[in-house]
Amino acid sequence: ETGVTQSPTHLIKTRGQQVTLRCSSQSGHNTVSWYQQALGQGPQFIFQYYREEENGRGNFPPRFSGLQFPNYSSELNVNALELDDSALYLCASSRTGMRGTEAFFGQGTRLTVV
Amino acid sequence: SQQGEEDPQALSIQEGENATMNCSYKTSINNLQWYRQNSGRGLVHLILIRSNEREKHSGRLRVTLDTSKKSSSLLITASRAADTASYFCATDPRYNQGGKLIFGQGTELSVKP
Numbered sequence: 001e002t003g004v005t006q007s008p009t010h011l012i013k014t015r016g017q018q019v020t021l022r023c024s025s026q027s028g029h030n031t032v033s034w035y036q037q038a039l040g041q042g043p044q045f046i047f048q049y050y051r052e053e054e055n056g057r058g059n060f061p062p063r064f065s066g067l068q069f070p071n072y073s074s075e076l077n078v079n080a081l082e083l084d085d086s087a088l089y090l091c092a093s094s095r096t097g098m099r100g101t102e103a104f105f106g107q108g109t110r111l112t113v114v
Numbered sequence: 115s116q117q118g119e120e121d122p123q124a125l126s127i128q129e130g131e132n133a134t135m136n137c138s139y140k141t142s143i144n145n146l147q148w149y150r151q152n153s154g155r156g157l158v159h160l161i162l163i164r165s166n167e168r169e170k171h172s173g174r175l176r177v178t179l180d181t182s183k184k185s186s187s188l189l190i191t192a193s194r195a196a197d198t199a200s201y202f203c204a205t206d207p208r209y210n211q212g213g214k215l216i217f218g219q220g221t222e223l224s225v226k227p
Contacts, residue, residue, distance in 0.1 A: 033214065042202050042217030056214055088154060102147065103215060107156040
């Protein structure tokens with residue numbers, strides 16, 4: 001167990017809807033990153049939050065947005081869901097906003113868009 | 115696009131044998147990390163090797179890094195059925211923002227009892 005918890009574990013949404021995924025980071029970690037993993041693929045970086053601000057973003061459209069709270073927990077919001085958004089969404093926490101530290105992942109949220 | 119390319123894509127061995135997985139990447143890195151994933155669940159961090167390190171050990175795991183060839187290998191010795199999982203390498207590129215990790219496609223390891 002990494003101490004990173006994600007909720008919900010599974011979710012089914014209809015195309016066009018909006019979804020919010022939640023992540024509680026490991027104690028002592030102040031950086032949260034979100035990844036999307038399609039079936040049979042490696043995870044793709046969505047964005048990272050450090051001290052409540054976005055610290056970097058991957059190649060994802062603006063309908064993917066996020067928040068980090070003072071307790072370092074985080075949310076991933078996806079608007080106008082598309083079928084291709086169906087994937088495992090992984091949250092990772094790390095100790096600092098600097099590079100060079102291990103990232104610890106939660107169990108993920110399996111999102112299915114129908 | 116993925117920076118890491120892993121080889122082989124799938125590997126099937128008998129319990130007790132060694133398993134070797136390779137990872138190649140394209141740009142200079144700060145470090146390279148290996149992760150394990152069981153049945154589409156979360157990623158478990160195995161080991162981190164920094165760009166100035168050449169080899170690292172952790173239990174039955176041995177990781178090597180060759181920055182001149184931009185490649186890394188993960189060796190699992192005396193494999194067990196419980197090692198059956200997908201294994202991913204992830205690079206922390208030197209010239210990127212936001213501390214993102216770039217993952218390969220993974221190697222699917224099957225260890226038969």
